[in-house]
Amino acid sequence: MKPLSVMLSMLAIGITSSAVMAEGANLPNASLPNVSPANSELVNRGAYIARAADCMACHGEDYAGGTAIETPMGGIYSTNITPSKRYGIGNYTEKDLKNALQKGRAPSHMLYPAMPYPSYSGMKDEDISALFAYLQTVPVVDEAPEKKTDLPFPFNIRALMLGWNFLNVPSTENREGLSPAQQRGEYLVNNLEHCGTCHTPRNSTMGFDKKMYLSGAQLGHWHAPNITPDESSGIGSWSEQDIVTYLKTGELEQRAYAGGPMGEAVAHSTRYLKNEDLSAIASYLKAIPAIQTDDKMSAVDVSRLPTPINESITHDLLAQKDYLAQAKTAVSNGSNAPESLYLAACGSCHGVDGYGQPDARYAPIVGLSSLRRDKPDALVNMILHGVEGATNTSPIMPGFSDELNSEQIAGITNYVRVNFGGLERSEVSAADVDRIATTGVDKPFLIKYAGLLAILGIIVAIVVIIFIIRAILRSRRRR
Known part of the structure; x- marks a missing residue:
């Protein structure tokens, strides 16, 4: 399973308290x-x-x-x-x-x-x-x-x-x-x-x-974020060096990780x-001019971000096996506890404490601003549909729409937003998940009805041609 951070790379806009990766x-x-x-x-x-x-x-x-x-x-x-x-x-x-x-x-x-x-x-x-x-x-x-x-x-x-x-x-x-x-x-x-x-x-x-211009757009189930220098919805909190590091490495520690279309651009x-x-x-x-959009981010509360349990359990999957086994047993026994759902579905890649498996290219999700956006739509879409890797060697995350119901997906969404995003609360409901799952990208009127409009245009053109021909014939008869 691909890390949630990779799924949401294009949505990841920086947190104000975290320093840029110096080594990057x-x-x-x-x-x-x-x-x-x-x-x-x-x-x-x-x-x-x-x-x-x-x-x-x-x-x-x-x-x-x-x-x-x-x-x-x-x-x-x-x-x-x-x-x-x-x-x-x-x-x-x-x-x-x-x-x-x-x-x-x-x-x-x-x-x-x-x-x-x-x-x-x-x-x-x-x-x-x-x-x-x-x-x-x-x-x-x-x-x-x-x-x-x-x-x-x-x-x-x-x-x-x-x-x-x-x-x-x-x-x-x-x-x-x-x-x-x-x-x-x-x-x-x-x-x-x-x-x-x-x-x-x-x-x-x-x-x-x-x-x-550059204020963000929906791309199917992906959302390309606002990359204008707006502080609340864009990359205004990023320094120029942050941007350079992200474009060079595809990541910023505890802020952004490139996957999907942006991962392809970096790769x-x-x-x-x-x-x-x-x-x-x-x-x-x-x-460039800053443009504020309605998909704002909550300021990160560093005090609410998790502390790694220990170095071993953060980076060693074997050290996490007992946590993961207990969670999978609980879910198989019918538990819908958000923590158990997260550990069973996501923990083997993202880690029990959200710090991932860096050696296996499963990046941490702690602090990512994609978890702190006002709108949960993109996060829910990625859990529903997953994402392919940017390269042939990149991990792939499957979608969970066939494995988890809307209530379970809402539970995982709320869990990661609060525990790894640092939000005080998250109230995504099963109804929200259903809405997001059935909402497609809006097609402009001209695109949506292009076929009908083209047919009507042809009919009008034919009528006009017939009218012109008749007018010409009448004119000749009068002569």
Whole structure:
């Protein structure tokens, strides 16, 4: 089972009392794969651009594609971007790649904005040139992904993207008054890393709601948090070094742990970035306007956080076995005591005292701000649905919707929020769990009724054409 901290990484916004991991700030960046002295400087630079643009999160480390990207319109599958002439982009020219990245236009069709060209539209030509040179050198995968995109009408009409692009590209605007470092950070945040794709909510056309820039958005069962410098609902309590450490290591002690989509971003992209680029991102994020949302966090009460029972029992699963066995026996005998439920369902990974199993990559959940948010929706969703790891070697947490009833899930939610989040009380009910379990992401009106609107549009167009034809025929008869 994956740690609750990993489940909720994207929701984890800092606590004010905990210091940044000093050792994390000094860790070296991950060694960049596919860089070799045998390659040209341009190709090696392109390998870095591929990481900075997070290409692998969707197309895979081998660039063969096939990753499912869930959207309100349906599933979109990433494509093969290896130099395969039959299945990939082996026949692309540099101009073709530039059109795909900046305009969403492949040689034979329009792309869907699941490929974040609304953000890549701001990519610099020299970065595209380097990326093109690099992509020509990756190993060829001569096969198509198992699944291909097949959206329902009218979204299967790719030409409609021309109108969508007119309304929504580019997705961001450059700010004035930034320092050179912050300008670099803006380029990384808005264009290469395309952070707004997850963290900025959408408008009625599914483009970015620019007034709510980086203030958080719902992604299926995930919630990408507010990353503006707001103190109560964003990352205002994080220092620039905190941001650098999180992007480099994927965690902040007793505050945040990256998993899910954010875990993928760290695993495939941000941990490879140069320190100066990470610092530029941090400086920019501290300079943007703070936006307060209604999903605020309670201030952490350090005095209410648990003290590790002892070093052995905190880090050694064998030392916890008696606690866990007793809890499982109690639950099997019908106990719904929240502590027993937590220990039986979660304790073997999160630990009996919430400090996890660090050696096995099961991080602690004590103090995480995801447990202190006013809204329990994201926490409940992760318990219900679980989450896959960011990499092939990451632990996987299953969902518990088939194993635990709503009352039991509410009990675990309240238990971890109070005992490991430091809240004075938590009153999530079974009814709350039922509501959260049956609430999907709201689809904008235009998306929800797109098929009906398209049919009505066709009917209106036909009626108008008929009216025009009749008018023309009457005019000729009068002559």
